[in-house]
Amino acid sequence: MLHDKRILLVDDDPFDRELISESLKDAGIVNKIDFANDGVEAIEYLFERGLNKPILVLLDIKMPRLGGMEVLKRIKDDNDLKIIPVVMLTSSKEDVDVYKSYEYQANGFVCKPVNFSDFQDVVKRIGLYWCLSNETAF
DSSP: OGGGSEEEEEOSOHHHHHHHHHHHHHTTOOSEEEEESSHHHHHHHHHHOTTOOOSEEEEESSOSSSOHHHHHHHHHHSTTTTTSOEEEEESOOOHHHHHHHHHTTOSEEEESSOOHHHHHHHHHHHHHHHHHHOTTOO
């Protein structure tokens, strides 16, 4: 079942990770959340999971070592990973970040600090879409 699947939250800020995790729980999302502190950890996690890929990646844009845009591009360029929905998270309100996110095929874009109600709605919509379109993907 899908609630047995994991969500990967990639953010170098522990405070933001905690807020986002709590928001997901408050929205009734019961999936286990795994964390990566930067893009390098995210890529390692994704390529080491085999068939146990996460059902969603929440990805900060600005991180040390490897930024979110590069991680997004690698996810969407990989045949095994590209079906995973990715929501970009950023404190930037630059139009170029929004544009590049969607150019690289992000499934959503949320500005931090987030309105958690809006964030929960985005995650729920993406989750529903993913469930309906990828029932046998994993």
